Amino acid sequence: MYQHLRIALEHAQERLQYRQEQSNIRRRRRKTIEICSTTVAQDSVTTYDNPKEKGSNDHLEMIQQLSTDPEETSDIDADFDLISLEEDTIELPSGLNSYCEVPFDDQDEPLVLDDLFPPNNNQNSSYLHSHTTIKTHDFCGQLIEIFRDANISNIHCSRFLRVINGVLPQPHNSPTTLKALYNSMQGVPTRSGVNYKLVVYGLTGDCPAIKLATKHVNHQGYWCxxxxxxxxxHIDNKRQYYFQNELVLRSTTEYAHYSEKAERTNKNIFGHLGVSPLATVFNIPLPRCLIIDYMHVSLLRHTRTVIQYLYQKYLKPKQRNELDELFRHQPFPHFCNRKMRPVKEFSATELRNMLLYGLLPLIRSFLPVDLAAHLSLYVTAMRLLHGPRKLGDDTEIVANELMNAYYKDHQLFYTNIQHFVLHLHCHLADQYYLHGSLSNLGVFGQESLLGHFAKSRHGTPMTSRRQVVPRHVFTPTQRTPPPSHYLLVFEDTNSYQIAARSSIKQITGDVVSIMIRNKLVKAKAVCHGSLEDCNTEYVRLTRVSQNETDEHDDVDSENDKLTIDDWPMNDVNVYSKPASSNCLSSTVSSSPILTSIQSPRQISDKGDQNVQIDKAENIRMNSKNSNILEDIDNRVGELSEKFVSTSSKIDQQMQRLSTKIDRFASTVNIKGFWFYNKHAIESYIDKSGEHFPSEYMFGEINLLDVMATDYGDYARQILQIIYTSDELKNSILPPGKPHLARPPLAKDRFKKFLEAVRYKYKLDSINFGLFYRGLLRRKLTDFLIEERRREPLKQARQSLKQSQAQRTSQSNFDETFG
Ligand SMILES: [Zn+2]
Structure with missing residues (x-):
């Protein structure tokens, strides 16, 4: 450790000395020098080696140790002044020469670097490769910086670069020829060590695809x-392929020969344009390996053409509609997964069902017999070819005969649609013999696979849209049971709603998706739990909002006086205050029609009104958030517009409703309506202070003492007192009409009856006529009618009872004595 430090210090001193020398030189001759990256890279290493050269051989080992020392790197880093480096070479030529004499393979390095980072090249500003955003220039700069900082030698730099170059993707690594490609596919070893051999059986597809794959002329050309x-x-700008008795088939050798010749001469020889690129791949030679795709040839082309031809040329518009209806309502087995569709809507699968099952029976009645018979040839042939060998070995022979007969007479019924696809039907028998029934050959599966590719080939940059949210599965072992109800707040409309969990589509955290009127709406779940919990929370929230409403009402009491009729005429700006919405809601809710319809879901009226009521509801619910002035301003503006458009409708509906209620109340005579009766009679009570007698005698009975539940009951009792039951049964209310069979009740006594009613309920004498006509008369009429019915009913009941009693006594008698 100490030795390291000592060496480092020595080295640093040496460096310092060297740098001072360099700065002196720089000061002496200052000139601009072009900096080339390659020299930078090379010189950086060179300069580094220079002090080495100056020192002893020991330094070489020392520096390798030093390069791992982080403290030293900064020192060395500062040493790499580009200009000073350039001067180095001048100052110390001997060192450089001695470096060059070292047999390092330094030739590689400038080559690689030149390739990577050529000076003054446009590519420097382009991206390194198509899968990155880093520029070539930046990358090379970074690389060189790393090499410099790492203090590694020139050799190591080039080795690094070679390694990097070695692992870069090779663009043309795959075999260049089809044969080589095919061979590379052969004997693909699997993990288990088994080698599989690929056998390419055939080629199928629609006509343009086969044309491209076989280098043949297209399906509208000669010799196609x-x-x-x-x-x-060539007829009418189209090629027509009429029936030929004897078909001259292409042999495999002829096919190969002509295609080769066409390739060589670059000419069209019997339809060949060249050798198929896939010829080497097929294990079965062309043209035997070609498989006619009946989905394209028969279903999508020929059947469709024929049906459309029949529609246009043979059926009248009315018949077309009838046939469409027949197709649409044709019951079909559920395991077919498809129903038949009308002609304008069909696709390949429907066409198959139509051709094999539905077409002939349904279209029969619309076509002439010979045409239908001709069509049946085709349908029968196709059915034979489509299914298993119904007729044993003769299946395809019979089918071919039918098809030939159909093809032969085709131009008798159809003009100008003898296309190549019709001709291909002649070869279907061979196909059946070689490859089996058509049901195994269609490209239905491949088409849907291609469709799947086409659908998902783009991928999506919108990861949020495709985000997979794990499904919440609730299990019995879960500690807290999932909430049954949610209290939702719709933030855009500021309204509340309680929703059951089953009606919620998706729950992610607080955000809940719910379907409302076929629209997926997102809402925030404020509270969840049982229905009661949500309800109490809802009530609490609404109470809070209403308290605020009351406070605001006190402040803006003048706005309270606005009525529904005149408020749309006011300027919208009046409502810019938050309280205005509350005042509006109070006015709105005081209108009978809106209070009666509180929940917007129950309304089955027009959408406009729904929206309007929603808005009113929203604004009523609008509580703490109501301080967002502009929002409310806008909303009130919208509301006023809506309201203008719907207020007249509401007025009409209100009128209709009130008349309905009146009619209903007057017709229904049940005790439940006593409340209504009581209220109805109030408007007729005398307010002028007239003195009413306490006694009103009829014979010895004081009529005013009769007790009754309401005026209707009272009236009935009085009538029963005044008139005899016979009179009540056989009479009608005065005044009678001459054309009516029944006489009116005696008028003097009736007057007495009316007076009794008036005195009893202290009714106004002036309005009494209205009362009689509006409320009383209908009750009396009903009473009289009931009187007429009552007696026969009683008698009938009694007679029934008597007969039953007799019967039981008779039976008892029989039991006793029988
Ligand atoms: Zn042919």
Whole structure:
């Protein structure tokens, strides 16, 4: 340890001396020197070596030890003045020369550094590589700084750089030829040590994809069939491929020969444009390895074209709608997972269901017989090819015959749609023989896989949106049971609501997502627990807010006088104070229609009104937060607009409601309405101070002594006293009409009855007519009708009782004596 210190001190002294010399030299000849990075890197090491050269060989070992000493590094660091370094070389040429004579492979280093950090290169300002944000210049600068600070030699620097260079990604490390690639894929060793051999069986896809993969002419060109030599005819700017009795198939050797020739001559030879890049990969030679994808060829192209053709050329618009309805309502087995859809909406799966099952039976009644028969050829052939071998070895032969018959007559019914896809149906029998039924060959699965890729290829920068929130699973072992209810506060509207846990979609901390009118709304959970807990908390909060309301009301009492009718006319600015919202709420809640509808959910009226009531509710709930003046100002402004638009509606509804209530009350004659009756009669009570007699005699009975629950009951009792039951049964209320069969009740006694009612309830003589007409008359009419019914009912009941009694006595008699 002490030895180290001693060496370090010696070294430092040496350094100090050297630096003084250098500064002296610098002062003597001051000139600007171009600094080149490569020289910097080299010289930094050189200068470092220079003192070494001056000292003995012992220094070499010492410095290696020193380089680990942190105290010394600062000293050495300060030593690396670039300009002084440049002068070093001049001052001490012998040292540099001696360094150069050392057989280090220093040639590597400037090469690598030049590559990494060439001077005056535009690349210096570009990024190091595409996966980083660090610039090449910065990186090289940092690297050199580290090398300098680390006090390592030139050799070590270059070794470092070589290591770094060695582990950098190699852009073209994969095999460059398809064959090499394929070979690299062969014999892929697995962890268990088993080597697998890949066999590429075939190639499938839609026509453009196969065209590209096989370097063949596209599906609208001449000689476009991959399996046979069919040229095609040019009609109406399109190629049509009509039926041919004998198809000349392409053999594998011919295929290879012509494609090679096309590749060589760069010409189109029978549709070949070149050798397929995949030819070396296939274990089965072209064109045998090509598999027709029936999903694209039959379903998406030919079936769709034919159905659309039939729709346009053979069906009237009305029939189209009828057929669509038939498709839409066609019951279908649930395990198919799809229902049939109308023609305009279908996709591949629906087309398959339609072609194989629904099309023929449903469209039959809309088409001429021969057309339907022709179509059935196609459907039957496709069904044979789609499923297992229903007809044994003859399956594809029969299907091929059907398909040929269909293809042959196709132009009789359809013009200009003899496309290449129709021709490909001729080869489906071969496909069936080679590869099996079509249901195994479709690319449904691959298409959905591609769709999945396409959907998720972009990824997302929005990590927050895709954030996975772990699901809270509540178990019986959990100590605290989850709360059953939550008291939510909607911060944007400042309203409260109690929600059950089952109706809450998501809970993350305090924030709760809940569906309200099909909208996902976020709210803050203020309180949770049982329904009672939430309710008490809710009541507490509302009470707090109402207390504040009262305080504010005292201050702004003049605003209280505003009524619903005139307040929208006022300037909105009047409501800029926080209390104004409260005053508004008090006015609003005093209106009968709003108090009757407290919970906004129960309203099934128009949305506008809902919103308006929500707002009123919100503002009523608005408590401590009401000091946010502007917010309320805005809200009141909105409210006033809403209110203007809806106030007339509310008025109309109120009127309608009041008339309804009146009608209801007057028609229903039940004891529950005594309260209403009592209130109704109050407006007719005499206020002029008229003297009412205490006695009103009828015969020997004082009519005013009769006890009754209300005026209706009283009236009925008086009528029963004054009139006989026969009179009540057979008469109507005066004045009678000549065309009515029943006579009116005796008028003099009726007058007495009216007087009795008036005296009994001390009614005003002037308004008595109104009272009679509005309240009393209907009751009396009902009473008379009841009187008429009462007697027959009683008799009927009695007769029933008698007959039952007789029957029981008879049965008893039978039991006793039978
Ligand atoms: Zn063909």
């Amino acid at each position: 069939c991959w399996f046979c030599y069919i040229q095609g005819i």
